[in-house]
Amino acid sequence: MTSMTLTQQIITIAMCVLGTMAMRFLPFFVFSSKKPTPPYVQYLGKALPSAVFAMLIVYCLKNVDPMTGTHGLPELFSILLVIGLHIWKRQMLLSIAGGTVCYMLLIQFVFV
Amino acid sequence: MTQADKSQIKKAFHAAFPYTIPIFAGFWFLGLTYGIYMNVSGFSFWYPMLMSATIFGGSLEFVAVNLLLGAFNPLQAFTLALMIQARHLFYGISMLDKYKNTGWKKYYLIFGMCDESFSINYTAKIPEGIDKGWFMFWVTALNQFYWFSGSTIGGLLGSLLTFNTQGLEFVMTAMFVVIFLEQWLKEKKHWTAFIGMVASVLCLVLFGADDFMIPTMVLILAALTLGRKPIEQAGGFA
Numbered sequence: 001m002t003s004m005t006l007t008q009q010i011i012t013i014a015m016c017v018l019g020t021m022a023m024r025f026l027p028f029f030v031f032s033s034k035k036p037t038p039p040y041v042q043y044l045g046k047a048l049p050s051a052v053f054a055m056l057i058v059y060c061l062k063n064v065d066p067m068t069g070t071h072g073l074p075e076l077f078s079i080l081l082v083i084g085l086h087i088w089k090r091q092m093l094l095s096i097a098g099g100t101v102c103y104m105l106l107i108q109f110v111f112v
Numbered sequence: 113m114t115q116a117d118k119s120q121i122k123k124a125f126h127a128a129f130p131y132t133i134p135i136f137a138g139f140w141f142l143g144l145t146y147g148i149y150m151n152v153s154g155f156s157f158w159y160p161m162l163m164s165a166t167i168f169g170g171s172l173e174f175v176a177v178n179l180l181l182g183a184f185n186p187l188q189a190f191t192l193a194l195m196i197q198a199r200h201l202f203y204g205i206s207m208l209d210k211y212k213n214t215g216w217k218k219y220y221l222i223f224g225m226c227d228e229s230f231s232i233n234y235t236a237k238i239p240e241g242i243d244k245g246w247f248m249f250w251v252t253a254l255n256q257f258y259w260f261s262g263s264t265i266g267g268l269l270g271s272l273l274t275f276n277t278q279g280l281e282f283v284m285t286a287m288f289v290v291i292f293l294e295q296w297l298k299e300k301k302h303w304t305a306f307i308g309m310v311a312s313v314l315c316l317v318l319f320g321a322d323d324f325m326i327p328t329m330v331l332i333l334a335a336l337t338l339g340r341k342p343i344e345q346a347g348g349f350a
Contacts, residue, residue, distance in 0.1 A: 008184040015186045017166045017178050019193020020200070024225050027204030033212050043340060044333075045206045049234055050299065051308025051332045052202050053292040055325075056227055058312035060285040063319040082289045092290055095285060096134045099286035104279035 070111040078103035124246035131236055133226050138283040139258035140181040142170055147266020153177055157267030164263040168256055169226055172196045173263075195326060202329065203230040210234065214245035224252040226259075228284075231291045301346045307335045 004012065031037045037045075064072040081101035089095070147160040155177075163173050179189050203225055210233065211218050221233075223281055229252045238247050296305055311331040316325040336343065 004180065004184050009180055011186050011215060012179055012184065012189045013163055013166070013176065015161075015189035016172055016179070016193045019190050020167055020169050020172060020197045023197040023200040024204060024222050027201060027208060028211070028218075028222055031205075031208055033208075036226065037208055040337075040340075041205060041208070043344060044336060045208055047158055047304045047336050047340075047343060048202045048332070049206050050207070050292070050295050050302070050305040051311070051336065052199065053231065053288060054305055054308030055199070055312045055328055055332070056231070056288045057285065057292055058309070058316060058328075059325065060288060062316055064326070074279075075282075075285070078286070079289055081292060082286050086290055086293050092294075093130065093133055095290050096283060096286040099289070100137070100280065100283045103282040103286075107279045 070107070074103055074106035074111050077106060120243050121246050123241075124140040124243050125250045127242045128247050128250035129254065131232050132251055132258070134283055134287045135255050136258045136282065137250070138228075138287065139255065140262040141280045143259045143262020143264075144266035146173060147263040147268070148172070148270055149266075150177055150263075150269050151270030153181060155180070156191055156228070156269070157264055160267035161260070164260045165256075166258065168224060168340055169197055170259070184262055198326060198329060199227075200225060200230075201236075203227075206230075206234060210244075214248070217245050217249045224256050226255065227348070228287070229255045231288065235291050235294050301343075303339070303343050303346060304336065307339070308332055310347075311335060 005087035031041055061072075061075060064075050066072045078099045081102050082095050085098045086092075132296065141226060143160075143164065146164070147157065150160045151157065159180075160173075163176060167173050167176065175192060175196060176189075179185075179192070202205050204222070207221075207225070214221060229248075232251050232255075233248045236247070236251070238244050292305070296302060300303070312324070312328045315328040318324070319327050
């Protein structure tokens, strides 16, 4: 259990809230909707998402080690299944559910 | 509020809900895990409950448990929060236009803009006749509700829960793969997707799992800035 006082805990949590909200609100404060957004920032707004989605996938997989354990094979197979299902049916829920069930079966029964 | 307004709000809810079903699975699982983790670390359920309502950012909330268990250091907590959440800067820049003209809802949309709500609200094809502001509001609110209820229940039940759900966390990976793919299929050129992929993998290899996000973001920003001319000339992003 923690050694902090309640006030110290509240301040610590408040700092986490403050840091989070600073990052979420900052772009909207800097580029208000009254003034036109600079072209460079408009460009970033269009160019960033694809790069960010790639980054989020890598973020989810950051603890996968291809050299040891299951060598990331359950992840690889399941992601390929997600891609295959999605290109085939283009049904978001089906692709996600299919890949997740595949992954759970693989790590619970195949790569034990 | 008029009858027409109410039916608009309801229609937006029905349109938004299916998009959030995978998040329900993922957030309940991760939220429960987080609540249980707090519970076994000696905190009452009030902590995960209030922290999931106010911070609403999964990875930082897990880190915050360690902060609360350590010595009091508010500056360290603040800088750590800034670093872990820095990617939200990118989300905000991407949503500047989409959150326009959403009235008071804009503040909540920004407040609740986690990875998942951003990803859905950025890519979802909102059907004709559905109010965009309310659609995005419901996506954000439902996602937060899933996280909030999961972590509160986890905090209440603690280690009483036994899991046979090993691997369920993959639902988040699968969702980001689908969202990435949707974006990929929409674009004619894939330069920015490649930049994101190469930068993240490179930084992961160089800096390791705990420290690669900030270098990745710097690298992405540098590549997009230096490559602006050719990328814009090639065009093709949605």
